[in-house]
Amino acid sequence: MSVAAAIACFTLVTFGPLVPQYTAQPASRYALTAALADHHTISLQRYDRVLGLDHALYGGQLRSDKAIGQPLLDVPVYLAGRALGAEPAAHRRLNGNLGMWWSTLWSSLVPFILLVVLMYRFARRFVPDEALPAALALGFGTMMLPHAVNLYGHVLAALFAFGALVVSEHPAPSTRRLVAAGALAGLAVAVEYHAVIAAAVVFVAVALRERRRSLWMLAGASLPALAIGWYQARAFGAWWHTPFAYYAGQINGTTKGGYTLPGWRNISDVFAGTRGLLYVSPIVLVALGAAIRLARTTSGGIRRQAVIGVAVTAVYLVLCAGWSGTPLLEEPGPRYAIPALPFLVVPLAAVWSRWRHVALYASVIGATFMVAAASTFILVQVGHTPLAYLRYAVQRNFATNLWAMALGPAGVVCYLATVAWSVRLLVRTAHVDRTREPEQVPVA
Numbered sequence: 086m087s088v089a090a091a092i093a094c095f096t097l098v099t100f101g102p103l104v105p106q107y108t109a110q111p112a113s114r115y116a117l118t119a120a121l122a123d124h125h126t127i128s129l130q131r132y133d134r135v136l137g138l139d140h141a142l143y144g145g146q147l148r149s150d151k152a153i154g155q156p157l158l159d160v161p162v163y164l165a166g167r168a169l170g171a172e173p174a175a176h177r178r179l180n181g182n183l184g185m186w187w188s189t190l191w192s193s194l195v196p197f198i199l200l201v202v203l204m205y206r207f208a209r210r211f212v213p214d215e216a217l218p219a220a221l222a223l224g225f226g227t228m229m230l231p232h233a234v235n236l237y238g239h240v241l242a243a244l245f246a247f248g249a250l251v252v253s254e255h256p257a258p259s260t261r262r263l264v265a266a267g268a269l270a271g272l273a274v275a276v277e278y279h280a281v282i283a284a285a286v287v288f289v290a291v292a293l294r295e296r297r298r299s300l301w302m303l304a305g306a307s308l309p310a311l312a313i314g315w316y317q318a319r320a321f322g323a324w325w326h327t328p329f330a331y332y333a334g335q336i337n338g339t340t341k342g343g344y345t346l347p348g349w350r351n352i353s354d355v356f357a358g359t360r361g362l363l364y365v366s367p368i369v370l371v372a373l374g375a376a377i378r379l380a381r382t383t384s385g386g387i388r389r390q391a392v393i394g395v396a397v398t399a400v401y402l403v404l405c406a407g408w409s410g411t412p413l414l415e416e417p418g419p420r421y422a423i424p425a426l427p428f429l430v431v432p433l434a435a436v437w438s439r440w441r442h443v444a445l446y447a448s449v450i451g452a453t454f455m456v457a458a459a460s461t462f463i464l465v466q467v468g469h470t471p472l473a474y475l476r477y478a479v480q481r482n483f484a485t486n487l488w489a490m491a492l493g494p495a496g497v498v499c500y501l502a503t504v505a506w507s508v509r510l511l512v513r514t515a516h517v518d519r520t521r522e523p524e525q526v527p528v529a
Contacts, residue, residue: 109137267305
């Protein structure tokens with residue numbers, strides 16, 4: 086078995102059976118998918134009883150406050166689930182909602198698996214021996230993991246944005262590659278608007294090397310851009326009107342929000358606040374430090390990836406510091422920065438052997454919090470520390486599990502046995518893989 090297959094097996098076996106609770110973020114996405122699939126409309130009037138805080142209003146009509154990308158791509162998955170017997174999204178089931186679990190599996194967890202595998206395969210081009218621990222650390226030791234087990238858009242956007250980089254990073258990219266990279270970048274933006282940061286950095290990186298040929302990326306991005314414009318015109322009256330401008334849910338007593346230039350306190354909160362990277366995902370800081378160091382001290386393909394990683398991550402952290410939603414996060418970590426994390430995998434892999442102890446320590450800290458958040462309940466009260474996730478675990482407030490739903494208490498034993506088997510399989514496969522000669526892949 087290949088390492089990629091072992092990663093997929095471990096992730097599906099361990100996190101695939103977890104059935105997340107019905108919360109406001111997933112509800113807004115799921116309702117829009119159902120409206121498109123069941124009623125061929127973008128109006129959410131039929132779903133007023135299942136929506137939470139996350140919704141928008143335009144002309145007195147309920148709308149989703151999310152981008153169109155993920156809900157639209159989820160329509161075939163939703164219809165398949167309905168054909169298999171899943172309840173319609175208009176039925177509000179807070180626990181054991183198999184319809185939402187089905188959409189989460191295909192719209193969030195499977196993209197997470199593909200992303201971790203893609204990070205591993207891409208880092209392997211540059212640092213064959215340390216690609217796997219770097220990819221696993223960024224996947225399972227950061228806020229990426231719990232958001233992959235719940236129906237958020239960040240992981241899918243990260244997959245598309247990082248995919249654009251991987252496709253375009255070739256010594257002589259063909260026109261087809263550039264068009265595909267543009268399409269992936271456009272899809273990332275269609276899923277999460279802030280992914281325009283990663284898309285823009287990838288475009289600049291291609292333009293600096295390919296000059297006018299980089300315009301093929303814009304051609305590839307045109308179809309996703311048209312989809313965004315079509316939806317916003319239909320839902321909010323004009324193609325340039327974004328859903329968030331019509332947000333109608335009250336957060337902290339107000340519906341107002343947006344971006345302001347961050348002060349020092351805002352920036353320090355992103356790094357060391359109750360949802361800061363130092364607290365819940367310290368491996369991100371290790372990877373960012375590696376990228377900064379390598380951008381100054383090395384050359385060639387690794388330096389190029391380090392510069393790209395620093396550029397994407399730095400802008401994202403400034404975004405998180407100035408965004409009004411950051412202080413009100415109920416989820417672990419500054420989740421808006423998730424699409425930046427894969428861009429740090431090559432720098433992290435490049436320093437892993439030299440920084441092994443600090444990298445392992447940071448990974449274990451992050452994984453402890455993130456596995457707890459993924460396997461219990463992703464939300465804690467605003468201002469509370471992520472220690473709440475450990476408290477959930479100690480109190481055994483775990484998420485509903487398909488095994489337990491089917492077999493009762495015996496299902497828990499079966500679940501743990503399959504997890505242990507998948508861990509052993511991954512460890513053994515990785516050990517065998519390290520003894521093989523690395524494949525020869527062109528390095529950009």
